Amino acid sequence: MKGVIVEAAGAPWKVVENLGVPKPAPDQILVKSIATAINPVDTYMQSSGLLVTAWPIVLGCDASGVVVEVGQAAASDFKVGDRVCGCTRLGIPGHSTFQEYFCMDAKLTVKFPKELSFQQGATLGVGTYTACLGLFDGLKLKMPGPSTPIEPKEEWIVVLGGAGSVGQYSIQIAKILGYKVIATCSQKTAPLVQGLGADAVIDYSKSEEDQLHDLKTVTGGNFFGVWDSVAKSESLARKMLTEVSEAKQKYFATTDDWTPMEKYEDHETYRTELGVGGRTGEDEKVASTNEQLELYVPFLTHLLESGKLRPNELKVVGAGFEDIPKAVEIQQKGASSGAKVVVDLQAVE
Missing domain, CATH: 3.90.180.10 (Medium-chain alcohol dehydrogenases, catalytic domain)
Incomplete structure (x- = not known):
């Protein structure tokens, strides 16, 4: 072979x-x-x-x-x-x-x-599975069944790195679930990100201060979750949650599972570990990840068969x-x- x-x-x-x-x-x-x-x-x-x-x-x-x-x-x-x-x-x-x-x-x-x-x-594969881990396990969004009616929501979801593979799928899935989405990206990729359904974009070439200002202006602080889909923006994500978000329960999810991170009292932190998917053994993280991935398969299959996922x-x-x-x-x-x-x-x- x-x-x-x-x-x-x-x-x-x-x-x-x-x-x-x-x-x-x-x-x-x-x-x-x-x-x-x-x-x-x-x-x-x-x-x-x-x-x-x-x-x-x-x-x-x-x-x-x-x-x-x-x-x-x-x-x-x-x-x-x-x-x-x-x-x-x-x-x-x-x-x-x-x-x-x-x-x-x-x-x-x-x-x-x-x-x-x-x-x-x-x-x-990698993009959709990781997006699901970040959104459902990390930000605690609820995964609907094939016939579950979806009501539009007033709350926003923040996706950092909206033009990346994981970011693109995250935007689409969050929109399918009825949330408003604001994503960071470059000016060059903004049309792509908006074409996938993002309600607003933030130019990531701006300073953190300016990005936080733009986030506050657009959302009014009405968001509870920040999903760092590119593992590059922990500092910005933390400030978004601690300085801008008005939510009582807040969540930070990231694809960065290797950098030492400080624990924050005002929001939960979730780090995706797709690398353990499919592996066997008694490790609790392996078992938990596999169980979650199994739940995503019928959900993703339905989205693809119905033409809802690009x-x-x-x-x-x-x-x-x-x-x-x-x-x-x-x-x-x-x-x-x-x-x-x-x-x-x-x-x-």
Whole structure:
């Protein structure tokens, strides 16, 4: 089997053709990798060994492909030929997308409609799962059922980094839930962010003082949650909650799960840990994250089937495993103009 490996932390990407095809467990499916998106965590794992459980390792976690084998316990939900997407287990051999075939945990896998391309499917996994963790677990928003009526709400949700992959999905989901959304972004990406439903934007190139002023002017302090979807704005987020928000119960959620953080008495802090998704063991965080991700799958499936969730803008970089290193470099340099970097790996047939 062909794929792209990293032999040790800091080693270069290397295309090989001698990988063994993984065997899915009873509660897993085996997927033919059709397209994959590039994520910052791929580079983090390659350079530092973060989350890697064995070397050499194949990386890639934003999955989009076709089911080719189904474990016995997964047969009630999946069949050969299903189009699937999602986020795979990070850093565990046999579960990564930079290879011809990989395993996915059935309960954490989304079937996506034929109206979406495999390229679009590749942008969904990490972005949507992380957005759900931040909004539902972090800001304590309530996840509705498929037939639950949604009433417009007067409260605002603040999304920091609205033009990023996680930010784009967070804006859409918060709007679907009926909230008003204000997001930080650049002037260049403001039209994209507003096109996704943001009611207002704040130019993140402004000083913190000016951003806080703009937030107060627009919302009047009527917000209870700040979601730092890009792990870059803790200081600003804390000030938004402590100096601007008028809510009695306040929440700060962030994708930063590695920086030491001070505890604040006037608001709760939640740090997403998508990297433990799918893993096994008795760790309470692993079990809790997996339980939550399982709840998100039917919710996200409904949004996709009903056409309510718009995939990220994307930039296709080459075709084939040989183009993975080039795609990673483009993602690292931020040369995709805010679009999700995607590589076409194989044909469906």
